[in-house]
Structures are given as structure tokens and as C-alpha cells.
Amino acid sequence: MDGSQGDLLEAFREGPRLEPAAVRRFLSDNPEFLTGDDGLLDELGLKVAQGVSGGNVVEFAPAAMARIHAAHQQEATQRQQLEETARANFSAQAQTHGAVVDLLEARNHSDLARRVNELAQQRFGLAAGVIALETDTHSPAGWKMLVEGQVDMILGGDQRLARMGFAPTALGLFGDRAEEIASMAMVRMAIWEPSRQGLLAFGSADPEGFTQDMGSELVAFLARVVERTAERWPILS
Known part of the structure; x- marks a missing residue:
């Protein structure tokens, strides 16, 4: 030395x-x-x-340059993922706003149910959209009739507001399309005064279409629109 x-x-x-x-x-x-x-x-x-x-x-050395290149690639990938998420969110919001206009143009309860199903399929690419109501007499034309307490059972908890993912107890909502449904998005509704428990449900043929970790905000927003629109017309006792 x-x-x-x-x-x-x-x-x-x-x-x-x-x-x-x-x-x-x-x-x-x-x-x-x-x-x-x-x-x-x-x-x-x-x-x-x-x-x-x-x-x-x-x-x-090449190894150092490789590390720099890898870091750059990771940053580019993360930026691309953020941009794709932002575009998807913007598209979903735009489709939701268009769906609101469609729902507000409904002429009666039957037309409202038809529009919910059509916007589910045509705007969102889903298998079906359903409005359901707990009643001991009858439900409006085109709506799914539920017995008292069935909304809680479907959502999986007393007064639970929403449920995302697959729920076997909800398959009956979709009638002859039940076999296609692999995941659901469902939100509780309260319609008329005194309020009656109801449900807005969307079904997807994709198991990853709706998952438990997804937020339910947009579906809940549509549920509020359906509530207010349905209240334009009285329900026959």
C-alpha cells in the first residue's frame, strides 16, 4: 500500500x-x-x-445504464396506467351522465325499467339492469317483485347500502338471464312515502366486471335518479 x-x-x-x-x-x-x-x-x-x-x-457501465433504463420504463408504465385509469373514469362518468338523461325521459314505471335494462346493455356493455321492489301486493310492470326483507338478504346485511361482486342470492333478480351473470353491482333504494325498500341491480357476464373492492358511487348516483324518477308516478296499492 x-x-x-x-x-x-x-x-x-x-x-x-x-x-x-x-x-x-x-x-x-x-x-x-x-x-x-x-x-x-x-x-x-x-x-x-x-x-x-x-x-x-x-x-x-452498461449495468448502470440498464438500471436507469429500467427506472425510466417503470415510470413510463406507471404514467400510462394513470392515464388509462383517468380515461376510463372520464368515460364512465360521461356514460353515467348520458344514462341520467335517458332515465329522466321515462314516461312511466314500465318505461323506466326498460330504460334501465337498455342503458345497462347499450351504454355500459353489461348483461342486464333491473329495478326491484319489496311489496306484498304487486310491483310496477317490468319491476322485479321481492318479499319483505329480501333486499337485506340480497345485499348481505341489515341496512347495507350497496354490494359489489358476485352474490348467489341475487341471481333471481335477472330472470332468464341469470345463467349469464357472473358479477353484480347493487344499491338499495327507498321509494315513495312511506318509503318502500327497493333495489337497483346491474349484472355483468364478466367475473371481474364488478368486484368487492370497487367503489359503488356511480351506481348509487343512478339509484338516486331512479328513485326520484319513479316517484313522479304513484304506485297502485
Whole structure:
């Protein structure tokens, strides 16, 4: 070990008193300490530049460049995912706003149920859309009739407001299309005064169409629109 290397090692032994400026000055005065140590160059991701007089210039090694490229690719992928999510959210909101206009143009309860099913299929690419009502007499034309307490049973809990994902207890809502349904989005409704319990349900043929970790805000918004629209017309007792 020559004197310069000994000086640097001694400085490291002294611990906290070693300053970056001192290391910089040492490497500037003794470049061969770095350029002559292949192991250290590999650890730092550097290599001696080829074709340079004196061999005292170092450049990034391929491994270092690969790390930079990988980081760039990861950043680009994350940015692309964010952009795709933003576009999907914007599209969903635009379709929901269009669906609201369709629902508000309903002429009666039967037409409202028809429009819910049509917007489910045509606007959202789903298998079906259903309006259901708990009643001990009869439900409006086109609506699914439920017995008292069935909304709680379908949603899986007393006064639970929404349920996303697959629920076997909800398959009956979709009638002859039940076999196609692999996931559902369902929101509780309260219609008329005194209120009657109801349900707005959408069914998808895709098992991942609706999952438990999805938010129910847009479906709940549509449920509120259906509630207010249905209340335009009285229900016959």
C-alpha cells in the first residue's frame, strides 16, 4: 500500500471527520486509486473509458445504464396506467351522465325499467339492469317483485347500502338471464312515502366486471335518479 492509499484509509478510520470535499480532493490528486481498482469500479457501476489518453476518465457501465433504463420504463408504465385509469373514469362518468338523461325521459314505471335494462346493455356493455321492489301486493310492470326483507338478504346485511361482486342470492333478480351473470353491482333504494325498500341491480357476464373492492358511487348516483324518477308516478296499492 502506498502512502496516498494509507492516507485515505486513515481518513476513513477517523470516521465522522471525513468530509466529501476531502475524498473528492484525494481522488482528483490520485485518479489511479479509482481507475486501477476493477472491483471498486464494478461496485460503483463504472468503467474506464476506452480510447482516452492516460486512462483517467471513467464512464457509466452498461449495468448502470440498464438500471436507469429500467427506472425510466417503470415510470413510463406507471404514467400510462394513470392515464388509462383517468380515461376510463372520464368515460364512465360521461356514460353515467348520458344514462341520467335517458332515465329522466321515462314516461312511466314500465318505461323506466326498460330504460334501465337498455342503458345497462347499450351504454355500459353489461348483461342486464333491473329495478326491484319489496311489496306484498304487486310491483310496477317490468319491476322485479321481492318479499319483505329480501333486499337485506340480497345485499348481505341489515341496512347495507350497496354490494359489489358476485352474490348467489341475487341471481333471481335477472330472470332468464341469470345463467349469464357472473358479477353484480347493487344499491338499495327507498321509494315513495312511506318509503318502500327497493333495489337497483346491474349484472355483468364478466367475473371481474364488478368486484368487492370497487367503489359503488356511480351506481348509487343512478339509484338516486331512479328513485326520484319513479316517484313522479304513484304506485297502485
